[in-house]
Amino acid sequence: MGSVPRVALVTGANKGIGLAIVQQLCRQFSGDVVLTAQDEAEGQAAVKQLQAEGLSPRFHWLDIDDLQSIRVLREFLRKEYGGLDVLVNNAGIALKHGDPTPLHIQAEVTMKTNFFGTRAVCTELLPLMKPQGRVVNVSSIMSFAALKTCSSELQQKFMNETITEEELVGLMNKFVEDTKKGVQQKEGWPDIKAVPYAVSKMGVTVLSRIHARNLNEQRRGDKILLNACCPG
Template sequence: MATKVAVVTGANKGIGFAIVRGLCKRFDGDVYLTSRNIERGKKAINDLEKEGLKPKYHQLDVTDKQSLEVFRDYIQKKYGGIDILVNNAGIAFGRNSTEPVAVQAEQTILGNYFALVTTSEILNPILKNGARVVNVSSSYAHLSNIPSLALREKLKDEKLSVEGLSALMQEYVEAAKQGTHAADWGNSSLVVAKVGVTALSNIHQRLLSSRDIKVNSVHPGFVDTDMSSHNGPMTIDEGAAAPLYVALDAPDSLRGQLVWFDKQVVPWDGVKPDREF
């Protein structure tokens, strides 16, 4: 029987690194730590090997279509497809960032949302039937963070397509460039990006259900990482707990949901929990 394979993007540090660690300890198959920077990726592999673990490595830049295609072809030839895909790669500007709002909006949406769209277009076709996809998101992803009722209705519409969602994300970027974004979208580019990630997860679940593929997004908690400017009280291993639960332990009935750090399902368009971490 072919060896199973799990893939984690953006995994040379932080939560992604801890997810690889957890998968190496429990997943019955090969685990790929991927990163944009080869040197940092190899160092991460070496650090895990010192713990007695045996991750594999492949370079992968989720913002580079060619890099994604090279990786897809390699995995398809070697394993016949992917059993677990953890989309962890993402970017965030620090709270004290001085870049203009327009720049932050464009880069944040590109690095978190549009990169996931491209990754999914290239890697989803080689997901094995029954595979699990975990999109690492945030408490920011809760739909209540979007001020406009009209936008919230569009984002949760079950007829929304990837193209329609991408158009909405681009509308936000253009509004940010014009300085007219706040009333409808709020003042956080990361909120919009992570709402987009969860909306995309829901669309992909509808598209992939016929292949018994489970797609969920996860808020890992407020974790001490570069993404949180190291303000989070949780360790990276604590932050990996919910993503690992969704990847390995959740019932097959868990599909198209937003899962909180405590492994509880949170209604995306319901009341946002007050437990951030």
């Protein structure tokens, strides 16, 4: 048995930022790069596109809304690589501006994927991270806009250095519930366009701080670096 190759994995990687990240990893990362996508055909097409450029990513199906799908991927990584070196949580959804879907449904759908899907991937895959591993959660510049326009009471909760994952989950669920009741502005949530997207990404940014803190406390010697990046 030779040594196991290093492995980097990107979620939601069949187009846009995710595809560009896979492309650059294939060029710069010494190891295997796994491109994942929710739609198998689109994922395979993206792999072919990169192969035409002389790059060789691997494909694995992943729907971050489907826990079973995340666990199948986890077992694949464990069996093939004994863990994971680089994880880029890029998968997410953004409804088109002016989408006629009622706000509370937009909130529910967007939160389910962007926050709870990303969190599920972290829950299942962070334990697989190898020493010196790197995790990047792709958030959004909108997360700062959301934070700045929340009530000061909500700002304090989100910026609290010791906020727990459970408390954050409670806040994300409360946002969805408040939109259902139509009281989101009264309850101090931001009044900006694309508010469900912005709040879901604020959740991702704060979740990243919590996970970085936990990794630092529980696996300090492993020097795993976890960041959120906020394009936009």
